[in-house]
Amino acid sequence: MxxxxxxxxxxxxxxxxxxxxxxxxxxxxxxxxxxxxxxxxxxxxxxxxxxxxxxxxxxxxxxxxxxxxxxxxxxxxxxxxxxxxxxxxxxxxxxxxxxxxxxxxxxxxxxxxxxxxxxxxxxxxxxxxxxxxxxxxxxxxxxxxxxxxxxxxxxxxxxxxxxxxxxxxQHGVWTGRYGSPYELDGWHADFLYVFDEKNKQVAITHGLDECRILSVGYPRRLFNYQSKPICINNPKICILGAAAHRSSYSEDIEELMRKLVMSLGSNYVVDYKPHPVEFKDNSFDIDEKLVSKVLPKSCSMHEVIGAYDVFISIGSTALIETSAAGKIAIQIYSDRYASLDMSESTACYRVNVDDILRFMKGIPNNQSKDRKIYINQGLVFDV
Structure with missing residues (x-):
């Protein structure tokens, strides 16, 4: 070694x-x-x-x-x-x-x-x-x-x-474009368990051996939430961080986030929940001055899901948790930063940042998506 x-x-x-x-x-x-x-x-x-x-x-x-x-x-x-x-x-x-x-x-x-x-x-x-x-x-x-x-x-x-x-x-949904060992699991272990066939294809596209990849479903811990109905007249919005500051496209994401908040800011109250890594690095994906408040590290997903109606992110795994709890989950993208599409395999919407205000105004017709998600029933190994 x-x-x-x-x-x-x-x-x-x-x-x-x-x-x-x-x-x-x-x-x-x-x-x-x-x-x-x-x-x-x-x-x-x-x-x-x-x-x-x-x-x-x-x-x-x-x-x-x-x-x-x-x-x-x-x-x-x-x-x-x-x-x-x-x-x-x-x-x-x-x-x-x-x-x-x-x-x-x-x-x-x-x-x-x-x-x-x-x-x-x-x-x-x-x-x-x-x-x-x-x-x-x-x-x-x-x-x-x-x-x-x-x-x-x-x-x-x-x-x-x-x-x-x-x-x-797999420890989180993959939305990055490069598939490096920093972004993608499975480069060193003998076998890789992925959430679903979509994520399996992502891993294969980036060069991982198909024989080592097994589709087993999303972690059960993501589906333990029950929450209040959505308030569609005056929805509370929470942006979910994805630790993008560590990636090679951090500048594009910073611009996307700025554009997102500027589009929503005058019409809605928008708060921000950083990814745990953002607290570790003391570096957020968004300018704190642009949002109403940054939620503290002690604020759990259970509390957040209960307190907000709409969740927006560039690709946080937490979008799965929020949509499973019956909230509206939106994966945002732009012409400069087009992440891999989460809406194909999860119950979230995918919206261009330029169209976000139009989408929000149509919320009465855009309730949380009902999509069957493959949930892991307990990892089983070939021994």
């Missing part, structure tokens, strides 16, 4: 890759310090988890990340490996659900030494630790939420050494 394999995610061209690597290095310092201080507690809880939750089935899934929580079929035992915050937040809930839970951030001190001191010995030690751990727990499947970042890449590399199949579950 060489250094280039582990940190390839940050080898992006231009300033973007350098910026992301810089942020990762800062975060890893805090995580390393926290994991060292909390290590005794983490170890005790992990042992407790192992003792309290016995194995029931032959095949056991090693699932990395909170995004995969409760998406796996009940045919398998599942060990959830979570980050530091999620480990403590979800520990009791996970145990009660009959699953073991471990903390992958306890390895952050090794990542810290490796990335700051380019220490191949530390990298080999990390590799051996993970190899022994995964072998001892007898995993037959590895499930990751993305397959490009260092932690996930190391687990995939170790899984291959142990002949464990790795799967990545």
């Amino acid at each position: 060489n250094r280039e394999d582990v940190y390839a995610y940050y080898s992006l061209t231009g300033d973007l890759g350098i910026q992301l690597l810089g942020k990762y290095k800062k975060v890893i310092i805090y995580k390393a310090l926290a994991s060292v201080v909390l290590l005794p507690v983490i170890v005790v809880l992990e042992v407790l988890s192992t003792v309290l939750v016995p194995r029931k089935r032959k095949d056991c899934v090693c699932a990395l990340g909170q995004s995969n929580y409760n998406e796996v079929s009940q045919k398998y035992d599942v060990d959830y490996h979570l980050g530091l915050v999620s480990f403590f937040s979800f520990f009791i809930r996970t145990i009660k659900a009959g699953n073991r839970v471990y903390c992958y951030d306890k390895y952050c001190i090794l990542f810290f030494i490796d990335i700051y001191f380019t220490n191949s010995l530390t990298r080999r030690f990390l590799l051996n630790l993970l190899q022994r751990s995964m072998k001892r727990r007898a995993y037959s499947i590895l499930l990751v939420g993305n397959d490009t970042k260092p932690n996930e890449k190391v687990h995939i590399i170790v899984a291959r050494m142990l002949d464990i199949k790795s799967y990545v579950y």
Whole structure:
């Protein structure tokens, strides 16, 4: 395992890759310090988890990340490996659900030494630790939420050494045009689970092997909302961020957003909910001065869906959640930025930014679309 394999995610061209690597290095310092201080507690809880939750089935899934929580079929035992915050937040809930839970951030001190001191010995030690751990727990499947970042890449590399199949579950709707490893899942894991046939064709178009792609449906967690009826006379509008500032077409999207708000601003109250990554980077896709308010990070999708009638985005996965809850979901585009069409496979409208005001005035005739969406009933693996 060489250094280039582990940190390839940050080898992006231009300033973007350098910026992301810089942020990762800062975060890893805090995580390393926290994991060292909390290590005794983490170890005790992990042992407790192992003792309290016995194995029931032959095949056991090693699932990395909170995004995969409760998406796996009940045919398998599942060990959830979570980050530091999620480990403590979800520990009791996970145990009660009959699953073991471990903390992958306890390895952050090794990542810290490796990335700051380019220490191949530390990298080999990390590799051996993970190899022994995964072998001892007898995993037959590895499930990751993305397959490009260092932690996930190391687990995939170790899984291959142990002949464990790795799967990545598409973590969001793809609307970008370029299909780079930064934008698209599936470049490193053995298999890629996608939401539907439309997303499968996107992956194939960008060069992924069709034999490695399986269409399994949208995550069940996106469809847990019930909300109030739409107010069509004076609709409340929320624009959903999509972390486009990280992309190579950020300037086009900034112009699109400006045009969108200027078109709506004098006729409607428009608020903005940033993508979680926008809070991390402290960089929004929209000028804060153009909207009525920017919703705080603490504002959940459940609260937002209950409070607004119309949701607009260039391509946020949250459009699926809002349309499933019976709200009007609109994917916006322009002549300068024409993202991949979400309306072909999801229950949202696709509207040119120049026509947005005309569309909004016709809302009484444009209620939320009724389109059958393929929902994942539990991931099943070929073992």
